[in-house]
Amino acid sequence: AQSVTQLGSHVSVSEGALVLLRCNYSSSVPPYLFWYVQYPNQGLQLLLKYTSAATLVKGINGFEAEFKKSETSFHLTKPSAHMSDAAEYFCAVTRANQAGTALIFGKGTTLSVSS
């Protein structure tokens, strides 16, 4: 069965520092993987997606993620944090290969950025 584990419910960085948010997945089929960002009291916004093309995926706002099959990981990184990056981040995996299938979400990681 598919599952997602986000390591660390809270991550704190200084402005300008590297951001690293960890996501490990379990999937019985080749996965489609996603990172979403959520600001307080808002819906989720798609940051980036892995759909079996390039293993290094670039997203919006300077974020990127690398799919590592051997490690079953899809960690999210950004070279230099900005105050506006403070939000909650969710990693998600498709339940099956079929298009339109629902997603399984991790429990989220709250990113705090200090000046």
Place this chain on the structure above:
Amino acid sequence: DGGITQSPKYLFRKEGQNVTLSCEQNLNHDAMYWYRQDPGQGLRLIYYSQIVNDFQKGDIAEGYSVSREKKESFPLTVTSAQKNPTAFYLCASTKAGAHEQYFGPGTRLTVT
């Protein structure tokens, strides 16, 4: 602009009352979903629908009901049988052939 609309943003109800949350999309997406979000729990799937007049239960469907009479609309009813209905509810949709979901702004339901 295309998007997903959820209304209202905040909803208050008394215990024992049924309440319906609205979700409308003008993206021409085929599949629609309802998730519930609680602090520290991530998103949990309530119901989803891949085509009109058809829907399936998700992981936590008990105490909820849905309908899909139109492609654009996927309302969620929180019934009095739902033991702990206070939560943030998110609606999402996916276009045909795709996997990524697009989310509405959410409805925060408080039941007292």
